[in-house]
Amino acid sequence: MLLPNHWTLQEILALSLVPRMRAVDLRKFVEEYVSLEALLQAAPVELQKVRLGNDTLFSQTTATLLEAAEQQLTLCKEASVRVLPFWSDEYPALLKEIFYPPTLLYVRGRLQAPDAAAIAIVGTRNCTDYGKMVAEQYAEHFASSGIVVVSGLATGVDTFAHKAAVKHGGITYAVIASGIDKINSGSASNLAREIGEKGAILSEYPCGVPAQPAYFPRRNRIISGVSQGTLVVQSGERGGSLITAQFTIDQNRELFAVPGQIYSERSKGTNMLIQRSQAHLTLSPQDMLQTLGLLRADSPQKASAETLPDLDKLEAAVYKELSGGEAIHIEALSAKTNLAVQDLLVLLLQLEFKGYVRQMAGKQFMQRR
Secondary structure (H helix, E strand, O other): OOOOOOOOHHHHHHOOHHHHHHHHHHHHHHHHOOOOOHHHEEEEEEEHHHHOOOOOOOOOOOHHHHHHHHHHHHHHOOOOEEEEOOOOOOHHHHHHHHOOOOOOEEEEEEOOOOOOEEEEEEEOOOHHHHHHHHHHHHHHHHHHHHHHEEOOOOOHHHHHHHHHHHHHEEEEEEEOOOHHHHOOHHHHHHHHHHHHHHEEEOOOOOOOOOOOOOOOHHHHHHHHHHHOOOEOOOOOOOOOOHHHHHHHHHHHOOOEEEEOOOOOHHHHHHHHHHHHHOOOOOOOHHHHHHHHOOOOOOOOOOOHHHOOOOHHHHHHHHHHHOOOOOOEHHHHHHHOOOOOHHHHHHHHHHHHHOEEEEEEEOOEEOOOO
C-alpha cells in the first residue's frame, strides 16, 4: 500500500484522532506535507486554516500523537478490525467519488474488489410484512446475482436485507455509526458476525467510539456512497431512509422506491419520492438491475406457477391464488380454491418447504417472491 509522501499509516491514524479534525482537512494535510513532523512544524498557520484549538493538534508532540495511534491499533487488533486509508487499493472506488469520503475506513471482514457492483437497501425500522417481504426478495435476488447488498444493520428493513443476503450465500456490507467494537445489541452483534464471514462491517469511527445520534445521518452518505443505486423499501415522511435517499441524489447515483398503500404512514416517504420523480418506481429486482446496467443473461427470473416445474397441479393452483402480493387468510384461500382447510394446510406446508410460500401471523399466507 503506497501512501502519499513519506507518511505511515500510524501517522495518518494519529492525525485522525485529533479532536475536530475533519476528513477533508486530514486528506489535504497528508497530501500536502511530507510527514506528520513537517505538519506539526507548520503551526500556527495551518492552525488558523482549520480552526483547531491550541489544546489539540499543535500543542502535542509527534510522540504523543503516535502513542494514541498505537493504542487505537491495539484496540483494532483485539476487535479484528483493519484500518483502510483513502489511498489503499482496497478502498471502494465509488466511495472515493463522493463529497467528503472518509479518509480512514475501519473494516471487519472482507471487502470485494473496489469496483464490485453494490446496491443499498434501506427503510424504516418498523416495517410491515409487505416491507419485510420486499426487502428479502430484492436482497435475495441481488445476492444470487453476485451483487453486494449494502445496509445499516438497524432493525427492520436493514436487518431483513442483510439476513436474506447471508442466507442465500451472498455478500453484504453493514455500515454502522459507531466503532465496530461498540455494536451493543445482541442480535445486531450476532448478525454482524455472520456478515463478517463473507462480507464486511464498515465504519468511519475508531474502535471505542459509541454511537451518537449525529453519527447516523453522516454514516448514511457511506451507505449510498459505496453503491451504484439505493432502494428505499418503506419510509415515513421523515427518517434516516430519506436522508440516505437525498445523499443518493446528491451523489448522482440512481434512487429507487417501492410504492405502497396511500393510506400507510410507512409508505408516505417512498410514495413521495416517486411522486416528485426523485426515485424510479421499481416493481421487481430485475427492473432495478436493468436500469443500473447490471442485469445479466443468467439473472434469476421472477417465478410463476407455470415456470415452477416441481409443483403439481394443486400446488400450482394454490400458488397462483397467492400472486396478488397481499397475505390471504386460510379461510379466504379455501373459498378461492374450493379446497378444505385441512387439505389446504398440507399443500401450503409443502409449498413452504419448497420455499415458495411463507406463513404470516394469524394463519395468513403469501408468496415468497
